[in-house]
Amino acid sequence: IQLTQSPSSLSASVGDRVTITCRASQGIRSELAWYQQKSGKAPKLLIYAASTLQSGVPSRFSGSGSGTDFSLTISSLQPEDFATYYCQQVNSYPRTFGQGTKVEIK
């Protein structure tokens, strides 16, 4: 199963609403997770089951979708949110990741 994220990168300002999409090459129900990775650090789980917020993750992050189309939204971008975001499917093996979306400061 291939995952295609868009855009590959984006520039946004603090306070902006940002949406990243992830499209699966075949249906994966809601078996999708989102991760945030900051430079030089390990990925951090944000959302699983497409829309369930991991404990401790700020509520400005939200996820939606099922089947083949998914999205991650940051309702009001904060300085600490500038990072690269990855989707991952856990429906089947191989456990593929999207190519990543880099969120940069405008």
Place this chain on the structure above:
Amino acid sequence: EVQLVESGGGLVKPGGSLRLSCAASGFIFSDYSMNWVRQAPGKGLEWVASIGGSSTYIYYADSVKGRFTISRDNAKSSLYLQMNSPRAEDTAVYYCARLGYTSSWYHFDYWGQGTLVTVSS
């Protein structure tokens, strides 16, 4: 507190061998499937291999199948990745990650800090 600490990375020659380790603590290791994920310099995340809690299942990415071996020692709460015949394209930071589950929904909920493997002559 859940902790995953990788070790064993370093410089290895093409065709050589290297064994990575991941020491786990803060949870019942045998209850969880474990994974290796890698990230080449400046690139995205690539899933490498998975192993069930009792080693009942093992899966590999096609890119490493036949060269890498994932294993675990539940008595030592440790995960391993034996890398044989590595190639330049295996150069990456290697992370171990736990497969968490909540109400039957799976996700990689804890990650180690990573260990860098450089394959070069």
